[in-house]
Amino acid sequence: MNEKHEWKSSPKRILGLQYFLYFGVLGIYLPYFNLYCYHLDFTGFQIGVMSAVRTVTTVLFPLVWGAVADHFQIRKPVYILCNFISCLIWALFLFTTDFRLMLLICLFYGIFYSPVISFLEAFTMDVLGNRKEQYGRIRVWGSINFILFVVLIGRLIDLQSVDIIIPWILAGSSIQAVLAIRIPDTALHQKGSFGPGARVLLQPRLLIFLTAAFLMLLSHGTYYGFFSIHLEKLGYGKTFIGITWGLASVAEIVTMMKSDAIFRKISMEKVLVAAFLTAVIRWLILCFADSAAVILASQLLHALTYGAFHIASILYIDQFIPSEAKTFGQAVNNAVTYGLGMTVGFLINGMFYDQIGSSWLFAASALVALIGGGLMCIKAK
Known part of the structure; x- marks a missing residue:
């Protein structure tokens, strides 16, 4: 009973919601974004270039933002910043289907969105303290929602069109950005550098x-x-x-x-x-x-x-x-x-x-x- 109360009232619930929303968005983005580009009549090469840009940002920019957050001990502000700015950048997809503009949007979106998951992992480790073996019980909400959204959005695309993924991702990212404000501030004044x-x-x-x-x-x-x-x-x-x-x-x-x-x-x-x-x-x-x-x-x-x-x-x-x-x-x-x-x-x-x-x-x-x-x-x- 105490453990259930602890989950409902503690930062673990906020972290679980963040994983839930992050992987829900990923459950739309990964299977269907390239399909969306294909329906815009992009060539295979153009889709490949956009995928490559996303990959490069995934490798490089979590390191940049992670170094900034740890050096200045501003993990929570950087996390909130990346959530809100990436959300605003994604909204630009509503206004263009031009390849060059979408490539630029992908680049800047990746710069701000790619570090979100590594920050979330760091928050979770700090919150769990000496009970880190419970990590999976928080992270599992992401896996559950990933499956739900892969199936749900696939069905909705069949009923409507693949165009729905842009507003759906924007909605999920917006909720995640707002709830990011409530994420626990685990920053400490560290003795080491x-x-x-x-x-x-x-x-x-x-x-x-x-x-x-x-x-x-x-x-x-x-x-x-x-x-x-x-x-x-x-x-x-x-x-x-x-x-x-x-x-x-x-x-x-x-x-x-x-x-x-x-x-x-x-x-x-x-x-x-x-x-x-x-x-x-x-x-x-x-x-x-x-x-x-x-x-x-x-x-x-x-x-x-x-x-x-x-x-x-x-x-x-x-x-x-x-x-x-x-x-x-x-x-x-x-x-x-x-x-x-x-x-x-x-x-x-x-x-x-x-x-x-x-x-x-x-x-x-x-x-x-x-x-x-x-x-x-x-x-x-």
């Missing part, structure tokens, strides 16, 4: 971890880029493909809801190693399997390869980064993994898909995950 704190990231154990994490997300390039195509070539229909993605998301949600129990019993290092080894098995299964039952079973492994791995990564960075550089630390983690790792993964898979096909790409993904797991084992020793 930002520079020495940030240099902790150059320690061998963290460099090894970041390299391994980069490899883990690189190994996901085939899955996120070509899994649906892989299944279609095996003869499966859209309904089955949708079920496989949904099953993976459910597995991820269950893991996040149970994360406090998992991390009370098992160390972060062991969870990370297990996630890498599970990724090797998962990619090998997708390399060789054509059975519906086996493919569905392999999707349950998403609980470890994404759910448990993501939580352990956030906790691991938080454990070793001093308080005066925590925002920057989470920004580096996101930039190296979901920014650089995913980008390189998509690029390599795109280059070799026509030559070797998705099955061999999944085999290569297993090898990459194995190398990452080997690095984690070395670090653990």
